[in-house]
Amino acid sequence: MSAADLTERSVTTRGVPADALVANSVSGALWTAVSRLTGFAQTLTVGAILGATYLGNTYQSVNSLPNIVYYQLLSGSLFAAILVPPLVHRIDAGDAPGGQRLARGFLGALLVFAVALALVLLVAGPLIMRALTIDIAEPAAAAASRRVGLVLLAIFVPQILLYTVAGTGAAVMNAHGRFALAAGAQTVENIGMIVTLVLAGLIFGTVNGIRSVPPAEILLLGVGTTTAVALHAGCQWFGARTSGIVLVPSRGWRDAAVREILARIPPTLAYTGLAAAQVLAVLVVADRVQGGLVAFQFGLNFFYLPAAVVTWPIARAALPQLERAEDYLGMRDELFRATGLAAFVTIPAAVAYLVLAMPLALGVTFGSLATQTGVSLVAVSIASIAPAVIGDGAFILATYACYARKDARTPLRSMLLRTGITLGCLAAAWALGLPVLPTLGLSLSIGSLAGATHLWRAVLRGAKVAGPDPGVSRLRQSLVRTGLASLAMAGPAALVAAVLGHTLHGQVGEAFAVVAAAAVGAATYLGVQRAAGGEELSALSDVVLRRRVP
Numbered sequence: 001m002s003a004a005d006l007t008e009r010s011v012t013t014r015g016v017p018a019d020a021l022v023a024n025s026v027s028g029a030l031w032t033a034v035s036r037l038t039g040f041a042q043t044l045t046v047g048a049i050l051g052a053t054y055l056g057n058t059y060q061s062v063n064s065l066p067n068i069v070y071y072q073l074l075s076g077s078l079f080a081a082i083l084v085p086p087l088v089h090r091i092d093a094g095d096a097p098g099g100q101r102l103a104r105g106f107l108g109a110l111l112v113f114a115v116a117l118a119l120v121l122l123v124a125g126p127l128i129m130r131a132l133t134i135d136i137a138e139p140a141a142a143a144a145s146r147r148v149g150l151v152l153l154a155i156f157v158p159q160i161l162l163y164t165v166a167g168t169g170a171a172v173m174n175a176h177g178r179f180a181l182a183a184g185a186q187t188v189e190n191i192g193m194i195v196t197l198v199l200a201g202l203i204f205g206t207v208n209g210i211r212s213v214p215p216a217e218i219l220l221l222g223v224g225t226t227t228a229v230a231l232h233a234g235c236q237w238f239g240a241r242t243s244g245i246v247l248v249p250s251r252g253w254r255d256a257a258v259r260e261i262l263a264r265i266p267p268t269l270a271y272t273g274l275a276a277a278q279v280l281a282v283l284v285v286a287d288r289v290q291g292g293l294v295a296f297q298f299g300l301n302f303f304y305l306p307a308a309v310v311t312w313p314i315a316r317a318a319l320p321q322l323e324r325a326e327d328y329l330g331m332r333d334e335l336f337r338a339t340g341l342a343a344f345v346t347i348p349a350a351v352a353y354l355v356l357a358m359p360l361a362l363g364v365t366f367g368s369l370a371t372q373t374g375v376s377l378v379a380v381s382i383a384s385i386a387p388a389v390i391g392d393g394a395f396i397l398a399t400y401a402c403y404a405r406k407d408a409r410t411p412l413r414s415m416l417l418r419t420g421i422t423l424g425c426l427a428a429a430w431a432l433g434l435p436v437l438p439t440l441g442l443s444l445s446i447g448s449l450a451g452a453t454h455l456w457r458a459v460l461r462g463a464k465v466a467g468p469d470p471g472v473s474r475l476r477q478s479l480v481r482t483g484l485a486s487l488a489m490a491g492p493a494a495l496v497a498a499v500l501g502h503t504l505h506g507q508v509g510e511a512f513a514v515v516a517a518a519a520v521g522a523a524t525y526l527g528v529q530r531a532a533g534g535e536e537l538s539a540l541s542d543v544v545l546r547r548r549v550p
Contacts, residue, residue, distance in 0.1 A: 021317055021337055022539040024179045028313030031184030036308060038190035045194045049201040054136065054210035058145045061132050062152045063225060066159035069117050070167070071272070078268050079110070080171035081316075081403045082261055085323040087175035092324060096244060099175075102261075103245050105252025107168045109262055112253075114164045118157045125153045144211040148218055155222030162226075162233040169236030169247060174316050176243040183313060185235035192228025196221060264408035271399075271412045274419045278447070282440050285426055289436045292377060296440055298364060299381030302353060303388055303444075310345045311393040314338050315400040322404035332460065333471050335401045339394065340478035344536040346393040347479075348525050351486040352493065353386035356517055359497040362510040377437055384441025391448030398455040410458050418451025478535065485528035493521030 050056035083106050090099035121128070129146040136142040170182035204217040240247050252258035279300070286296040318338035325331035353360070361379035395418070399411040425443035429436075497517035504513055529537045 020177070021314075021321060021334070022341060022536075023543045024177065024317035025314040025338075025341060026540065026543050028179040028183045028317055029309055031180050031187070032313050033309050034184060035186035035190065038187045038194075042190045042193045042197075045197045049197045049206050051206065054141050054145050055148065055213055058132075058149045058210065059152065059221060062129075062149050063156055065121060065128070065153065066156055066163065066229075069121060069160050070114075070163040078272060078399075079265060080167045080174070081319060081400060082264050082268060082408065083168065083171040084175045084319050085404050085406060086257065086261060087172065088320045088323040091175060098257075100245050101250070101255065102257055103168065103172055103240070104248055104250040105255040105258035106261060107165065107247055107252070108249035109252035109258055110164050110168065111161060111249050114161045118160045121157055121160070122154065125150050129153070141210055144213075148210060148213060151218050152222045155219075155226055159226055159229045162229045165247065166229075166233040166236040169233070169238075169240040172240035172245050172247070173236070173243055175320055177320060178239065178243060179313070179317055181235060181239040182316075185232050185239070188235050189228045189232035192231050193225055196224030196228060199224065264406070267408040267412040271408070271415050274412075274415045278419045278422050278444070281423055281426065282444060285430070285436060286440055289377070292437055295374065295377035296381045296437060298361075298378045299385045299441060302360070302382050303385045303392070306346050306349045306389050307392055307396060310349075311342050311396050314342045315396050318397070319400050319404060322401055325404075329471070331401065331404060335397060335459070336471050336475040339397050340475060340482075341536050341539075342393050342397060343390075343479055343482050344529075344534075344540075346389050347482045348486040348489060348521075350386045350389040351490055352518065352521060353382050353389065355490045355494045356497055356514065356521075357383035357386075359501060359510065359514045359517060362501070363514040380435075380437045381441055384438045385444055386441075387445035388441070388448040391445065391450075391452045394452035395448060395455055398452065398459045401459050402455075411455060414451045414455035414458065417454050418447045420447075421450045422447030481529065481532050481534055482536075485525050485532065485534070488528045489521040489525040492524045493517045496520045 046056060046060060050059055083103070086102060087099055090096075090102060126146070129149040132149065133142045133145045136145060166185065170185070173179070173182040200217055200220050203220070204214055237247055253262070283293060283296065286292040289295075315338070318334060321334045322331050322338075325334055357379040358375070360382055361375045365375050365378055395414070398414075402408070402410045422443045425446055426439065429439035429443065494517070497513050500513035500516055501510070504510065526537065
């Protein structure tokens with residue numbers, strides 16, 4: 001294909017407007033941010049109602065188990081991405097019955113696994129609770145924690161099935177180009193949990209001890225929390241129904257199309273398992289430094305934020321269009337557009353983490369961590385992990401491009417390389433006696449950048465273009481423009497943070513310094529992008545200001 005042919009490619013993909021990616025990404029990102037904020041409010045409510053008690057510990061740890069099973073053992077958000085491409089194919093072909101059979105069969109097959117895992121969790125409950133309470137010194141408190149935990153576990157286990165329904169419903173909506181409800185339904189769950197906790201506080205009082213907690217309070221916490229998850233699943237189910245697919249599970253293992261999808265789940269499970277093992281290894285090493293584990297978790301929270309609010313919504317919005325691309329080059333161009341849009345946020349975020357690491361650390365540390373040593377550990381963690389934000393974003397988008405091509409093995413190979421390099425860097429640094437926390441962040445950064453490079457090379461290994469490639473040139477220009485604008489904002493942001501940091505004191509003053517530095521940096525960044533004619537800024541402005549509605 002010639003460069004001229006590429007230049008004349010339509011700005012739509014099978015009738016999908018060119019700015020649909022931006023609009024859907026913005027919608028998904030906004031509702032994801034709302035879900036994150038309400039999730040944070042839910043965590044604060046746990047602290048306010050249950051307090052720093054064994055009851056609070058037991059509730060939080062047991063309630064996290066269904067999430068761990070769903071996101072790690074059932075691949076969580078990634079398994080739904082496997083369902084989207086074949087659903088899109090049937091939707092575009094006008095095969096509504098085929099799409100319904102596929103979604104129902106997929107849900108039925110996944111629910112079988114979910115039930116099996118739920119039973120395993122119940123049987124292993126006593127061992128799990130013994131492991132969770134092994135560090136409780138008081139025998140009576142440990143016994144009470146195990147007793148309460150087992151009751152809560154029995155009530156929480158159905159959440160695994162509910163999350164499976166929710167994930168399938170979200171995939172159905174994404175395949176139909178609907179992203180707001182799919183991203184925002186988690187908000188309903190968070191609000192339901194907050195209401196449950198507040199009711200428990202009003203009825204039974206706050207900060208009850210684990211040995212004196214009334215059985216009725218345990219029942220309220222358990223049933224209320226699982227009901228909140230059921231409301232979340234119900235929203236996703238309703239969204240799928242209004243999209244034209246009624247999610248009633250069927251015997252999907254008898255359907256060849258469903259079996260083809262299920263065959264891609266094992267490498268997806270290995271992919272998520274390696275990602276979890278990588279983080280677990282890093283946390284184990286961080287625990288060698290006094291306060292290091294707590295400090296590095298702050299760094300990880302900053303690392304995950306751009307992916308959760310920006311990269312994942314863009315990847316989900318891009319997936320249907322990647323599937324709709326008529327050929328390899330069309331898919332590649334869609335990937336380029338999604339990458340430029342994600343880089344518009346992730347690159348300046350990484351630069352901001354680097355230059356504002358200390359002000360950010362001062363703004364988020366408090367209590368016993370707000371010492372010179374504690375703040376320094378948090379700042380080092382944030383700065384060293386900053387490059388990983390860029391690598392992880394590129395890795396996620398390339399992974400979704402592979403899923404659009406029904407390829408789950410290439411991302412697994414790249415994840416193996418990514419994990420191997422990260423662990424290899426950790427081992428080398430350990431042997432050389434290098435400082436622990438900078439080594440952890442840099443190891444994750446090197447691994448993510450190397451893994452992203454490997455995966456992108458695999459994705460781009462396709463049709464060759466005769467002469468200059470406009471798609472590659474456009475992406476390169478976008479990344480260079482974003483990189484230069486990010487560097488331009490670094491100086492003003494750092495200057496404002498330094499001046500206000502010396503002028504203002506206390507937690508409020510330090511937080512204000514960070515906000516002011518971020519505002520000045522953002523204004524500088526957007527000004528440079530506008531002066532350079534940034535396509536991403538123009539597209540985002542059009543969608544946000546509602547000048548064009550796809």
